[in-house]
Amino acid sequence: xxxxxxxxxxAQQLAEDIRRGVYQPGERVPSVRKLSVQMxxxxxxxxxxxxNLEDQGLIRARPQSGYYVHxxxxxxxxxxxxxxxxxxxxxxxxxxxxxVLSATRRxxxxxLGAAVPHVSYLPVRAxxxxxxxxxxxxxxxxxxxxxxxxxxxxxxxxxxxxxxAGVVVDPSEVVITHGCVEAIHMxxxxxxxxxxxxxxxxxxxxxxxxxxDVLGLKVIEIPSDPNTGISLEALQLAASQWPIxxxxxxxxxxxxxxxxxxxxxxxxxxxxxxxxxxxxxxDDIYGELMFEPNGARAIKAxxxxxxxxxxxxxxxxxxxxxxxxxxxxxxxxxxxxxLQTFSTHSACSVTQMGVAAYxxxxxxxxxxxxxxxxxxxxxxxxxxxxxxxxPEGTQMTRPAGGFxxxxxxxxxxxTQELHLRALAEGVSVSxxxxxSTTEQFNHCLRLTCGIPWNREAERAIQTIGRLARELCAEAxxxx
Numbered sequence: 001x002x003x004x005x006x007x008x009x010x011a012q013q014l015a016e017d018i019r020r021g022v023y024q025p026g027e028r029v030p031s032v033r034k035l036s037v038q039m040x041x042x043x044x045x046x047x048x049x050x051x052n053l054e055d056q057g058l059i060r061a062r063p064q065s066g067y068y069v070h071x072x073x074x075x076x077x078x079x080x081x082x083x084x085x086x087x088x089x090x091x092x093x094x095x096x097x098x099x100v101l102s103a104t105r106r107x108x109x110x111x112l113g114a115a116v117p118h119v120s121y122l123p124v125r126a127x128x129x130x131x132x133x134x135x136x137x138x139x140x141x142x143x144x145x146x147x148x149x150x151x152x153x154x155x156x157x158x159x160x161x162x163x164x165a166g167v168v169v170d171p172s173e174v175v176i177t178h179g180c181v182e183a184i185h186m187x188x189x190x191x192x193x194x195x196x197x198x199x200x201x202x203x204x205x206x207x208x209x210x211x212x213d214v215l216g217l218k219v220i221e222i223p224s225d226p227n228t229g230i231s232l233e234a235l236q237l238a239a240s241q242w243p244i245x246x247x248x249x250x251x252x253x254x255x256x257x258x259x260x261x262x263x264x265x266x267x268x269x270x271x272x273x274x275x276x277x278x279x280x281x282x283d284d285i286y287g288e289l290m291f292e293p294n295g296a297r298a299i300k301a302x303x304x305x306x307x308x309x310x311x312x313x314x315x316x317x318x319x320x321x322x323x324x325x326x327x328x329x330x331x332x333x334x335x336x337x338x339l340q341t342f343s344t345h346s347a348c349s350v351t352q353m354g355v356a357a358y359x360x361x362x363x364x365x366x367x368x369x370x371x372x373x374x375x376x377x378x379x380x381x382x383x384x385x386x387x388x389x390x391p392e393g394t395q396m397t398r399p400a401g402g403f404x405x406x407x408x409x410x411x412x413x414x415t416q417e418l419h420l421r422a423l424a425e426g427v428s429v430s431x432x433x434x435x436s437t438t439e440q441f442n443h444c445l446r447l448t449c450g451i452p453w454n455r456e457a458e459r460a461i462q463t464i465g466r467l468a469r470e471l472c473a474e475a476x477x478x479x
Contacts, residue, residue: 007048010039014049015388018058019381019453023069029059031066058384079226080257080395080408086438088197088220088242096434097206100419103428110451110460113419113430115255115316115404117450121371122319126363131354138353146349148340150176150326154356158326161359165252165287166301167310167328175327175336178347180285183311183327184248185211187281190335191309192217196245199238201230203406203435203444205255205283208248219437220244226397226406229254229261232268239276246279251299253286256406256435256446258399260290266299273307279332284312285325288368290401291376306330314355316402317368322351374452375403381453382461389465391472403450408443412475413468415445421467427460 014029023029030038032046039046050067053059059067100113134142149155155174162169177183192198194216200208202221212219220238223231230249238244249269251261261269273280282299290296300310309332313325324347329336340346358364379399386396386407395408409415415431422429432444447464451457
């Protein structure tokens, strides 16, 4: 920063304030006169700084009124292009994924690659209090086995929460699981046999690809639009050519694209599933983090035949450590309960009871409102920083909720190499090749915005941007 001109330093400071939410979209920034007094600089220097911010798209001038933060958050980078269909494939990415996951846990690493909410966004104290009460006053039950389908008061609270997703369900239809991964795992177990083919959106959550590998399943990836979700046209084409047993997808906030499928397309999807005879496994783990919570319903809300197996958890909203998820399996519930009974029994008794007590106390909705607001600010801050520091030609998603950002860099940037170089400088990212069995996303990466925006976060984004530009320059020099 010391090498910057004075007006550039002022512009950078204001840009940081905008990303941190000090000045919100539509709000007025300090007048030229006021800022020149505050910073002890000339009017001309302030005008240069504001011109620089206008060039970045962060502010706009209004005649006779002043300068205002741009209403649309100044995002000019386009969204990534949709992928293309490739043949079914087996999964071969486990070593790379293990390397990325282990890197996020290392001391001194800024974890931009892990889709884990920062501890400051979790109701740790309130959960601790409820769990402490449970262990003190209900210790015989809390320290005993819990069997499938799980703790009834918790199932009742989940059934209440499902109303917000448009799903009317009885508590008896809810099965508590050891996180969302166990829910999806059990859904795949009851629907498929080794060698079967499943479909998923592309790019997709790498944990699903690893589950498919463990279960001996083949995967066909269906292109997904960053805004509207999985391509129904491509899915229909694939289903007419291959015997798809199940589709794993998200109706709200997919991972990593954060796409949300319009309700009309959700209904079309269910009609297609019925026509071709495949089941739908809905992964709705980010669904409660929609910035506008009344803006979308789950696919399960339109299910009239029990063909949708709904999976979710509290890992992204309450705590990843409590490992409490649930599955609503419809016509497959009996098979799911039998499978769970003779494998994991159920999730941990203490945490089931503690989470139920927390939900009963009514603080969850207030907590959700708070973190939605925080994640919205964070996503905007990270988007603007990516736009500023990453190479020309970078594209990124426009999430309508959650805290993950999918970034597409120029094609000549190999993000596995970028991941390794960034790790050497103390920053981790998730390279795009881990989200697919194909090579289509080797120039992409996933960033988490679940970490508060501050100077350290900005330095991490600057580091990734600098390394990406260096890789671009090296590729250009080779040609």
